[in-house]
Amino acid sequence: AQSVTQPDIHITVSEGASLELRCNYSYGATPYLFWYVQSPGQGLQLLLKYFSGDTLVQGIKGFEAEFKRSQSSFNLRKPSVHWSDAAEYFCAVGAEDMRFGAGTRLTVKP
Amino acid sequence: DTAVSQTPKYLVTQMGNDKSIKCEQNLGHDTMYWYKQDSKKFLKIMFSYNNKELIINETVPNRFSPKSPDKAHLNLHINSLELGDSAVYFCASSPRGDAREKLFFGSGTQLSVL
Numbered sequence: 601a602q603s604v605t606q607p608d609i610h611i612t613v614s615e616g617a618s619l620e621l622r623c624n625y626s627y628g629a630t631p632y633l634f635w636y637v638q639s640p641g642q643g644l645q646l647l648l649k650y651f652s653g654d655t656l657v658q659g660i661k662g663f664e665a666e667f668k669r670s671q672s673s674f675n676l677r678k679p680s681v682h683w684s685d686a687a688e689y690f691c692a693v694g695a696e697d698m699r700f701g702a703g704t705r706l707t708v709k710p
Numbered sequence: 711d712t713a714v715s716q717t718p719k720y721l722v723t724q725m726g727n728d729k730s731i732k733c734e735q736n737l738g739h740d741t742m743y744w745y746k747q748d749s750k751k752f753l754k755i756m757f758s759y760n761n762k763e764l765i766i767n768e769t770v771p772n773r774f775s776p777k778s779p780d781k782a783h784l785n786l787h788i789n790s791l792e793l794g795d796s797a798v799y800f801c802a803s804s805p806r807g808d809a810r811e812k813l814f815f816g817s818g819t820q821l822s823v824l
Contacts, residue, residue: 632810643714643800643815644753651810688751694809697766698743700753
């Protein structure tokens with residue numbers, strides 16, 4: 601079965617700074633990869649997804665992610681973080697079902 | 711209109727009680743899911759139903775019983791609640807249950823067992 605690792609439990613960045621959230625996956629074939637965001641008290645919302653083709657994918661709210669097969673990674677990036685980006689971010693792998701990483705909590709400093 | 715709605719939003723109950731959480735989706739999706747999110751935010755799939763048929767049943771105590779009266783509804787009944795059942799339970803749906811599909815989540819039910 602597939603699995604997902606998010607090495608960073610909590611990240612703090614200053615507003616306006618760049619952001620990178622790490623995600624590593626394990627799966628025997630080409631995975632379907634996703635990033636979801638969860639705001640406090642809410643369900644998860646899809647930011648972006650990768651199936652095939654261009655390894656750099658654009659998502660909503662100015663986020664992008666890059667698929668690197670050699671590193672089994674799918675890191676999420678944003679050039680300039682806004683205070684409203686503070687949330688929990690989940691990387692996920694879709695195969696037999698959707699498996700989520702443990703999440704990375706993002707705090708944004710003013 | 712809320713696409714995936716679950717009730718109640720909060721549920722506080724005593725150990726040993728039986729409780730249910732309801733979920734409805736108005737998206738016309740064939741597949742519905744229950745996920746459990748623990749206090750460390752780890753999100754784990756519990757069940758998946760496709761058009762009222764059980765597809766995935768992860769290692770979950772048999773005190774948890776999902777019921778799907780029709781493809782728009784997937785309810786979760788929990789018997790003999792235990793302290794360790796305290797978590798946030800999320801219902802979700804997807805069009806066909808294909809691994810490439812986006813999941814649509816409800817806003818969660820926070821269950822606290824005292």
